Amino acid sequence: MHGTTLGEWRPTPQRAAVLQALTACDGFTSAQTLHAALTADGVVVGLTTVYRTLRLLEASGQVDMVRDSDGERLYRHRPADGHRHYLLCRRCGLSLAVDSEEVERWAVEVARVTGFHDVDHTLELTGVCDNCHAGRDGGRTDA
Amino acid sequence: MHGTTLGEWRPTPQRAAVLQALTACDGFTSAQTLHAALTADGVVVGLTTVYRTLRLLEASGQVDMVRDSDGERLYRHRPADGHRHYLLCRRCGLSLAVDSEEVERWAVEVARVTGFHDVDHTLELTGVCDNCHAGRDGGRTDA
DNA sequence: CTTAATGCAAAATCTTTGCATGAAC
DNA sequence: GTTCATGCAAAGATTTTGCATTAAG
16 A cells, blocks of 8 residues: 555556557457467567466456356456456357346345355356357367 | 267276266365375376366266366266356355356346357356355465 | 566476277177 | 277476566656
8 A cells, every 4th residue: 555546556568558459359368369469560568468467457357357168368358337247159259248237136146145255256158159150161069 | 879878988997986086075176186086095097087087077967167266177076957056165165056047047048139059158156155254264365 | 776567488287198008898 | 809998198288487687666
């Protein structure tokens, strides 16, 4: 506690670049993909810094994190209206924010009933979007 | 398809041991922990086999899998009444099966509204159980 | 000037794969 | 006798950490 309102860390071009690149992305992005995009964009930033920045952003609630089927962390800039859940297309990666009020309420109820404290929840929906389902180009069994 | 009803693979002592050990566990267990338990129990089985067996069990729906906060895969023998969700205590690892009918229905509705196909969902609840919350013995920040 | 961020390389984890041996059918 | 499972060791992958350099306050 030194006096600053919130977000205690030091502004740097790298951090700005990471957040901006993440905001520019439509869906969820991995640290590695983000780093590649930045590099391709001419921005020189270390992979390490990308990882560190994403962790900070997640900790400060500025981004959402989910895990893909391999356990890889995927990040997305949070739309500024708080907690959100997404429906990801397994084929094309399309992400849709879904209304989860019902689930939120359910989670609170579960916390109350079970007597657990500080209950947090992670919810990941995956499927095949109508578009991909229509023109099934692959033939992939599970990926 | 060779004629067998279901569960196409070959019965071996190792596979039996893994499934039995998993069943004996109360909560969720990682492959490594399970392997350690088996070894401690005098059962000689390779870590590789544990991994492979758990994947088979998951694929055939005999076990549930969640991921802890580090992305590590945790397995649990499925109680025989299908799809389940759990509430895990971050302190002691206690796992509670929670009734998720509401969420199941919600997921189906989301699938319908969005036009997605084969929608699957992963839901993980974590918190601090009343017991741990009462007698906060540690002071651990995250592990 | 002091404190913190960067970035490279190396480490640490969990998980999967190659290949020879042994078990199951 | 053929086919599949096992297990060791090595590879693969993602993410974190050590440490000197450089930038920010």
